[in-house]
Amino acid sequence: MKSVALLPAGSVSDEAARHFFHGETVAWKYHRLISDVFLSTVNNISDYSIIPIENTIEGSVSLHMDWLVHEVDLPIQAEWVYPSIQNLIGNQAEFLNEAGQVDFSKIKKVISHPVAMAQCLQFLNEHLPQTEREHTSSTAEAVKMVTKQPGQGIAAIGTLIAASNNGLDVMARSITDHNNNFTRFFLVGSKPYEAKQSDRVKTSILVTLPEDYPGALHQVLSAFAWRRINLSRIESRPTKKKLGNYYFYIEIEMALDTVLLPSALQEIEAIGCQVRILGSYPRFTYEQLCN
């Protein structure tokens, strides 16, 4: 049986994980912090870790991306997307007005994971403009914290499962600013994931440019361009070694062993760039996993 590390039960990661592993037998290892989710697989306690990596509204989850790149060396084994729907959760009785309706102005503080909070900014600005906001390590953690501090006027943003797991009320449903709100998840670990096949394969690499080489990024991109290799994402992040030094995270729409790709990577190395392969892995759409 596979063991899989992830953020706590009732988190968006938990929902997304059940969707991905539907039909497989899995031992779930829940962790409060994403660092412990990574370390569980690094220390061979789990076969894989599940990492939310990018969101339609918020973009890259920088903390998770930085862990993947700087702190661990765990290849990406699969990628899938999952729609995250957020809800305003609390003990409704705390916030009722005289007419027996929930009065949002009675909420003193809203807590949630920063990505979930960012997905609901329009709702928060419209309905809870003055309310204090605080970040937690996951949406599931936020919902649990509400039960630990009863009568303090705290509400959380989280999943319907977390509300029901903690015996709390859903005070507003589906409060994300856009319906088309998807999160991309990575499955990372040293064993290839072979239980499901996909005809769509991607390769993720990190490229560090040589210093003082004018036009280096242009040359990197042209190594892909003239071979008509499709890139679907390119992002720069600090190397953390020196202010102004960046690496480029690049997603390529083909498998690493596809004829043209190794020669493109050799060409990039020949310019003096460092190339690190983060993984070559199947990607699954939401629809593919639903069938």
Ligand SMILES: O=C(O)C(=O)Cc1ccccc1
């Ligand atoms: O906090 C959670 O529930 C997570 O799994 C992280 C997250 C938060 C918001 C959107 C996607 C993933």
